[in-house]
Amino acid sequence: MRLRPKIKFGIAAVGTVAAGALLAQATVGPKDVALPADYQQWQMYQQVNRHDTKQYRELYAKPEVVKAVREGKPVPNGAVLVMAINAAQTDAEGKPLRDAKGNFIKGKPIGVTVMEKRAGWGNAVPAAWRNGDWQYASYRPDGTPNEKANAGIKACFDCHLPHAKQDFVISLASLSGTALAAAQRPAGPGTVAIAEFLFGPEKITVKAGQTVTWTNIDDSPHQVTVLAETVQRTPVILKGQSTALQFEHAGTYGYICGLHPGMKGEIVVTK
Ligand code: HEC
Numbered sequence: 001m002r003l004r005p006k007i008k009f010g011i012a013a014v015g016t017v018a019a020g021a022l023l024a025q026a027t028v029g030p031k032d033v034a035l036p037a038d039y040q041q042w043q044m045y046q047q048v049n050r051h052d053t054k055q056y057r058e059l060y061a062k063p064e065v066v067k068a069v070r071e072g073k074p075v076p077n078g079a080v081l082v083m084a085i086n087a088a089q090t091d092a093e094g095k096p097l098r099d100a101k102g103n104f105i106k107g108k109p110i111g112v113t114v115m116e117k118r119a120g121w122g123n124a125v126p127a128a129w130r131n132g133d134w135q136y137a138s139y140r141p142d143g144t145p146n147e148k149a150n151a152g153i154k155a156c157f158d159c160h161l162p163h164a165k166q167d168f169v170i171s172l173a174s175l176s177g178t179a180l181a182a183a184q185r186p187a188g189p190g191t192v193a194i195a196e197f198l199f200g201p202e203k204i205t206v207k208a209g210q211t212v213t214w215t216n217i218d219d220s221p222h223q224v225t226v227l228a229e230t231v232q233r234t235p236v237i238l239k240g241q242s243t244a245l246q247f248e249h250a251g252t253y254g255y256i257c258g259l260h261p262g263m264k265g266e267i268v269v270t271k
């Protein structure tokens with residue numbers, strides 16, 4: 001007896017939800033990009049130490065997706081890539097701690113981002129920022145949608161857009177297994193390596209007239225923006241590429257990466 005009204009109510013509620021879902025279905029968006037419950041059982045194909053944000057990140061894909069890409073095939077339709085973001089554990093001075101392998105150590109979970117590729121999904125995206133057939137979504141550590149991030153989902157498309165040549169997957173070199181385990185680290189005077197989102201060394205001294213050369217070791221592109229009276233900007237450099245600037249006048253020059261302003265370096269030019 002008591003059950004009846006409940007059942008009726010239940011049916012009405014289901015009806016309302018279905019109508020709403022139908023309306024929302026008109027455009028594909030973050031709501032369609034689910035957080036896979038079992039992604040931690042997938043293949044972790046890369047771990048990223050982000051010095052600029054002091055974050056520890058893990059990148060996951062299904063083994064069959066990794067396999068297809070390692071066989072030289074394009075990232076298949078239906079592929080889902082998951083990035084779990086944690087704060088890096090730091091010491092008393094705020095410097096990230098490292099494990100025996102030299103990796104950052106996972107701290108407090110910050111969130112999980114997901115990208116998913118399905119045939120036709122890109123049709124819902126304005127041409128100016130379309131990322132092929134990819135769609136993006138952001139989740140909180142507890143697995144609920146991060147509505148704030150999802151409301152500004154264009155930011156995901158914008159930042160991945162320059163990577164069109166690699167199907168918008170910034171970590172494609174790792175996914176495909178073509179990342180050079182030890183990309184050539186430059187050595188010698190006037191050379192700076194960019195690795196793990198860190199300029200190394202962060203502070204370098206050169207003589208006036210000397211050239212400073214930066215080489216990117218990371219999968220992610222970087223750039224150098226010198227914050228002097230006249231700001232100097234180098235082009236964006238991809239993995240393995242180098243860029244150089246010459247310093248004519250003595251002084252101390254601070255610089256950042258224009259793509260990741262948390263990355264900072266300094267050049268001291270002596271007479
Ligand atoms: C500021 C630039 C930037 C923005 C904004 C951004 N990403 Fe990324 N994303 C990256 C970089 C760089 C990587 C490579 C991993 C790393 O270095 O942290 C990456 C990697 C990923 C990956 C792993 C696959 C890959 O492409 O390498 C996923 C999934 C991802 N991002 C999802 C998202 C989602 C979802 C959003 C929006 C909520 C987003 N991203 C916004 C820069 C960005």
Ligand SMILES: [Cu+2]
Nearest residue numbers: 222257259260
């Ligand atoms: Cu950078």
